[in-house]
Amino acid sequence: MSARTRIDGFLGTGEEDAGCAKTMSLMHVYAELVLAGEDAxxxxxxxxxxxxxCAACGEDYAGLLAALR
Incomplete structure (x- = not known):
């Protein structure tokens, strides 16, 4: 993915994007669904x-998944 594509994706986030705060509050639920084989x-x-x-939230999510495994 090019830098331009990432920038466009970041700047173009719409209402459907949960945002950092909501993602962080649901991340443990989302991770548990993934680990249970559900369609998170x-x-x-x-x-x-x-x-x-969001690279920062993605890294946090990867770390959470690793810890839960």
Whole structure:
């Protein structure tokens, strides 16, 4: 993914993106759904979208998954 694509994605976040605060408050729920084999992106699409766009939240999520495993 090019830097321009990442910038456009960041600047173009819309209402469907959960944002950092909401993602952080739901991250443990989202991670537990993933580990249980549930379709977490379908249940929390705004969180899934945010995790794909925000590197900081994505790193926190990866660390949480690693700790829960």
């Amino acid at each position: 992106p379908a249940r929390h699409p705004g969180v899934a979208l945010h995790l794909s766009r």
